[in-house]
Amino acid sequence: MENDLSKYRKSYEKDVLSEKTVPENPMELFQKWFYEVDNSGADDEANAMTISTLGLDGFPKNRVVLLKRYTYEGFIFYTNFESEKGKAIEENPNVCLSFFWHAAERQIIIKGKAEKIADNLSDGYFESRPRGSQLSTLVSNQSEVVSSREALDEQLKILESKFEGKEIPRPKYWGGLIVKPIEFEFWQGRPNRLHDRIRFQLQEDYSWKIERLSP
Numbered sequence: 001m002e003n004d005l006s007k008y009r010k011s012y013e014k015d016v017l018s019e020k021t022v023p024e025n026p027m028e029l030f031q032k033w034f035y036e037v038d039n040s041g042a043d044d045e046a047n048a049m050t051i052s053t054l055g056l057d058g059f060p061k062n063r064v065v066l067l068k069r070y071t072y073e074g075f076i077f078y079t080n081f082e083s084e085k086g087k088a089i090e091e092n093p094n095v096c097l098s099f100f101w102h103a104a105e106r107q108i109i110i111k112g113k114a115e116k117i118a119d120n121l122s123d124g125y126f127e128s129r130p131r132g133s134q135l136s137t138l139v140s141n142q143s144e145v146v147s148s149r150e151a152l153d154e155q156l157k158i159l160e161s162k163f164e165g166k167e168i169p170r171p172k173y174w175g176g177l178i179v180k181p182i183e184f185e186f187w188q189g190r191p192n193r194l195h196d197r198i199r200f201q202l203q204e205d206y207s208w209k210i211e212r213l214s215p
């Protein structure tokens with residue numbers, strides 16, 4: 001098979017990004033960009049982000065998860081702590097998040113350290129989830145091999161009747177992780193591939209060093 005994609009060419013012209021006008025705290029720029037993308041309606045899952053971990057096999061692995069909350073402290077998503085990513089993070093909490101918002105011609109890359117959030121916060125979020133999602137959390141040994149689709153559907157039916165009319169407890173192996181950032185790179189596409197890249201690096205005094213990177 002051979003597919004030549006060299007004619008795929010797009011000129012990026014939507015916006016500019018300058019180190020002279022960015023806020024001192026990158027979380028505020030994240031919030032501004034997120035609102036702009038979300039409100040534009042061009043991306044129906046603006047909160048989808050890639051998280052990469054360094055796996056126990058020595059390979060990096062990316063996968064998409066959904067950002068559910070962010071504060072000055074960091075970025076929270078929910079997952080199975082015993083999944084491949086959960087085990088990788090347990091061993092090495094250094095992770096990388098990235099957002100690609102193609103309609104806005106923007107990318108954000110965030111390096112940080114992941115840690116579990118408090119149990120009561122995970123409980124609160126679990127309780128807010130639709131019942132079907134709660135049950136699926138119980139059915140899924142995320143990242144383990146399963147014999148068939150039918151086996152999953154069968155297990156779901158069993159749990160549906162087991163928990164009929166009852167509250168579904170959050171399993172201890174599932175909950176939130178917060179990624180506390182140490183570095184951000186904001187990328188705004190520009191014409192002729194001369195893109196704007198602004199990096200923020202966390203300093204020992206908790207201020208952020210701001211620099212422009214060559215495209």
Ligand SMILES: Cc1cc2nc3c(=O)[nH]c(=O)nc-3n(C[C@H](O)[C@H](O)[C@H](O)COP(=O)(O)O)c2cc1C
Binds near residue numbers: 085
């Ligand atoms: C749009 C989208 C959203 C997803 N959201 C989550 C999520 O919030 N949490 C999660 O654990 N997996 C989520 N997944 C599934 C993950 O990409 C991945 O398949 C799963 O977490 C298992 O990854 P692992 O085996 O590397 O641990 C999502 C996938 C997609 C495509």
